[in-house]
Amino acid sequence: MTAPKTLYDKIWDDHLVDQADDGTCLLYIDRHLVHEVTSPQAFEGLRMTERKVRAPEKTIAVPDHNVPTTPDRASGVIENEDSRIQLEALDKNARDFGLNYYPVNDIRQGIVHIIGPEQGWTLPGMTIVCGDSHTATHGAFGALAHGIGTSEVEHVLATQTLIQSKSKNMKVEITGSLPPGVTAKDITLSVIGRTGTAGGTGHVIEYCGQAIRELSMEGRMTVCNMAIEGGARAGLIAPDEKTFEYIKGRPHAPKGAAWETALAWWKTLKSDEGAHWDKVVSFDASEIAPVVTWGTSPEDVLPITGTVPAPEDFTGGKVEAARRSLEYMGLEPGTRLQDIEIDTVFIGSCTNGRIEDLRAAAAVLKGKKIKDGIRAMVVPGSGLVRAQAEKEGLSDIFIEAGFEWRMAGCSMCLAMNPDQLAPGERCAATSNRNFEGRQGRGGRTHLMSPAMAAAAALTGRLTDVRELM
Amino acid sequence: MDKFTTLTGVAAPLPMVNVDTDMIIPKQFLKTIKRSGLGKNLFDEMRYDQKGNEIPDFVLNQPAYRNAEILVGGENFGCGSSREHAPWALLDFGIRCVIAPSFADIFFNNCFKNGILPITLPQEQVDILMDDARKGANARMTVDLENQTITTSDGQTIGFEVDPFRKHCLLNGLDDIGLTLEKVAAIDAFEARAATLRPWV
Numbered sequence: 001m002t003a004p005k006t007l008y009d010k011i012w013d014d015h016l017v018d019q020a021d022d023g024t025c026l027l028y029i030d031r032h033l034v035h036e037v038t039s040p041q042a043f044e045g046l047r048m049t050e051r052k053v054r055a056p057e058k059t060i061a062v063p064d065h066n067v068p069t070t071p072d073r074a075s076g077v078i079e080n081e082d083s084r085i086q087l088e089a090l091d092k093n094a095r096d097f098g099l100n101y102y103p104v105n106d107i108r109q110g111i112v113h114i115i116g117p118e119q120g121w122t123l124p125g126m127t128i129v130c131g132d133s134h135t136a137t138h139g140a141f142g143a144l145a146h147g148i149g150t151s152e153v154e155h156v157l158a159t160q161t162l163i164q165s166k167s168k169n170m171k172v173e174i175t176g177s178l179p180p181g182v183t184a185k186d187i188t189l190s191v192i193g194r195t196g197t198a199g200g201t202g203h204v205i206e207y208c209g210q211a212i213r214e215l216s217m218e219g220r221m222t223v224c225n226m227a228i229e230g231g232a233r234a235g236l237i238a239p240d241e242k243t244f245e246y247i248k249g250r251p252h253a254p255k256g257a258a259w260e261t262a263l264a265w266w267k268t269l270k271s272d273e274g275a276h277w278d279k280v281v282s283f284d285a286s287e288i289a290p291v292v293t294w295g296t297s298p299e300d301v302l303p304i305t306g307t308v309p310a311p312e313d314f315t316g317g318k319v320e321a322a323r324r325s326l327e328y329m330g331l332e333p334g335t336r337l338q339d340i341e342i343d344t345v346f347i348g349s350c351t352n353g354r355i356e357d358l359r360a361a362a363a364v365l366k367g368k369k370i371k372d373g374i375r376a377m378v379v380p381g382s383g384l385v386r387a388q389a390e391k392e393g394l395s396d397i398f399i400e401a402g403f404e405w406r407m408a409g410c411s412m413c414l415a416m417n418p419d420q421l422a423p424g425e426r427c428a429a430t431s432n433r434n435f436e437g438r439q440g441r442g443g444r445t446h447l448m449s450p451a452m453a454a455a456a457a458l459t460g461r462l463t464d465v466r467e468l469m
Numbered sequence: 470m471d472k473f474t475t476l477t478g479v480a481a482p483l484p485m486v487n488v489d490t491d492m493i494i495p496k497q498f499l500k501t502i503k504r505s506g507l508g509k510n511l512f513d514e515m516r517y518d519q520k521g522n523e524i525p526d527f528v529l530n531q532p533a534y535r536n537a538e539i540l541v542g543g544e545n546f547g548c549g550s551s552r553e554h555a556p557w558a559l560l561d562f563g564i565r566c567v568i569a570p571s572f573a574d575i576f577f578n579n580c581f582k583n584g585i586l587p588i589t590l591p592q593e594q595v596d597i598l599m600d601d602a603r604k605g606a607n608a609r610m611t612v613d614l615e616n617q618t619i620t621t622s623d624g625q626t627i628g629f630e631v632d633p634f635r636k637h638c639l640l641n642g643l644d645d646i647g648l649t650l651e652k653v654a655a656i657d658a659f660e661a662r663a664a665t666l667r668p669w670v
């Protein structure tokens with residue numbers, strides 16, 4: 001009998017092509033997602049060495065980071081010369097090498113981590129990589145998914161494999177059920193708040209427990225998306241009936257007899273009883289409140305009912321880091337988080353740009369108006385999410401409330417396109433990184449859930465959404 | 470990839486901890502489609518003021534260090550995002566070797582993939598090299614990969630460790646792709662097996 005394995009162990013073993021004497025492994029890659037920012041130099045490398053893409057049918061390309069999100073983009077010229085060149089390069093590379101490609105005017109275009117699952121490219125038990133650290137999102141389907149550098153993008157394009165060494169196993173268990181007003185985003189931020197941004201370093205995290213099981217697929221993607229913010233190589237959730245239900249009928253999902261064989265195998269994809277964990281973190285969902293970040297690291301998390309901490313509340317190197325954060329964020333220790341006024345609201349990104357996120361935000365906004373002077377935008381994660389939201393009347397709720405209704409892309413998550421914060425501008429954001437300058441030089445980011453961001457738009461300050469429910 | 474055998478050159482001192490990849494190359498320079506040309510924006514926000522004028526105090530702006538080929542840094546060098554633009558910017562500026570007490574994982578790997586040798590040494594030895602680097606343009610250091618030694622300007626020799634496989638690749642200028650393609654039979658066999666086991670993939 002073989003020793004009990006974790007889900008990570010199983011997927012790893014299943015994809016091992018070769019193991020060298022020094023332990024370095026060659027891992028087969030089932031899906032390679034490509035976007036315009038981290039791929040041009042990889043294709044340049046292929047051309048210089050006259051190499052081909054080994055498996056174009058397993059390679060999916062989409063522009064997302066640089067694309068404008070204003071509704072006139074179909075007809076408009078992209079003003080930023082460098083952005084335009086990068087988008088043109090992707091277009092040419094995708095066509096020359098025969099990749100599965102969703103150009104900017106295709107309704108299926110969107111953020112790479114949203115369209116993978118949406119189109120059924122992402123399936124349980126797969127290995128999935130992309131030149132982007134939030135590739136962990138796809139782990140919600142029980143796939144081993146992580147970000148890679150550009151040299152590795154070229155390596156995967158040329159060989160459909162990756163040179164890897166194995167990570168350790170970490171289990172994060174959330175028992176019990178989430179209280180009302182608390183969402184997947186609050187889970188994932190709270191985990192990072194507890195374990196720190198280096199808590200998962202060297203590990204692959206498997207999230208489990210009742211609260212995770214009770215999440216929708218959208219919620220599970222939100223949780224796995226931020227595994228990287230906790231330092232982990234990847235995040236995983238074992239597939240179950242909800243996973244299969246989500247996948248069934250998607251354009252690239254298996255059909256007919258293949259579906260039955262696939263399903264039988266997918267059902268075996270879980271960690272065995274007695275499998276070894278190098279690290280375990282466990283807490284109850286009832287301990288989680290709606291949270292916001294106050295600083296410039298995703299681990300700077302507090303319940304919305306809290307107050308801004310002082311540098312002296314910390315120890316070691318964190319004291320200086322907190323001082324620098326507070327200065328950058330323009331915050332005084334002891335201020336109630338709910339008294340912090342904001343200028344801008346951004347709802348979108350691969351963390352919270354899916355249909356369920358828009359539903360949650362719209363539920364808070366329905367029939368109401370955002371506070372005067374607040375700039376607020378919704379950027380759906382894909383063209384199909386946008387269309388679905390229009391069909392459900394969500395777009396009307398957003399527009400009537402005073403939000404801008406945008407086209408799909410990464411937008412203000414990293415501000416490579418024109419959607420940026422001005423210096424000192426303060427933003428309630430549903431994205432995943434609050435680093436200095438992330439949303440624009442000098443911009444100040446508070447991370448939170450879509451419902452919390454909607455609440456902040458209504459009051460003009462960080463707000464406990466439970467008070468509006 | 471260029472070979473790395475021995476390197477004799479000026480070493481620039483950068484005694485800062487947690488030098489992150491955003492500092493090495495800020496995001497506004499990620500819009501390029503080339504690997505080359507990033508050297509002028511290496512450490513951009515530390516090197517230039519808001520108007521684009523050089524900040525004279527910054528080490529790489531000082532006449533002695535404009536042609537530096539070695540960088541001596543502090544703990545956790547290269548932390549932050551996975552952008553390979555960071556080693557590309559260093560390489561384009563002319564830096565082929567970075568010496569520090571510790572490195573962030575991805576950056577460390579990315580260096581080897583681009584012909585840059587990152588060397589981890591205990592803090593006391595980094596301090597010795599930092600002092601040597603502070604002597605300016607006359608203080609040329611020699612890094613010998615074959616023999617795994619660094620020789621300071623006054624002849625002191627310090628040994629260092631390096632993974633044998635990576636050493637072999639650097640010495641011979643071998644890239645990972647070329648090495649993996651030697652295993653193409655194993656990849657073919659894997660694909661054939663997977664095609665029967667999981668035809669839907």
Ligand code: SF4
Pocket residue numbers: 064065111112113132134349350351409410413414431432
């Ligand atoms: S939405 Fe943000 S985090 Fe996600 S892929 Fe785009 S830039 Fe990266």
